[in-house]
Amino acid sequence: MEKNISQQDLAAKCNFEKSNMSRLEAGRSNATLSTLETVCKALGISIIELFKF
Numbered sequence: 001m002e003k004n005i006s007q008q009d010l011a012a013k014c015n016f017e018k019s020n021m022s023r024l025e026a027g028r029s030n031a032t033l034s035t036l037e038t039v040c041k042a043l044g045i046s047i048i049e050l051f052k053f
Contacts, residue, residue: 003043004046005043007021007022007025008021010039010042010043013042014038014039014042015038017039029034036050
């Protein structure tokens with residue numbers, strides 16, 4: 001939300017299916033380190049920022 005990017009746009013930037021991105025976001029799928037790195041790269045953030053809450 002902070003990056004103002006839709007789930008569909010993020011999925012496209014990561015070369016993921018929207019349904020896969022949806023499952024990741026909802027916690028219904030376990031992400032690999034590689035997947036997390038891809039998402040972080042697409043968002044322009046470091047991986048540690050995913051765990052700041």
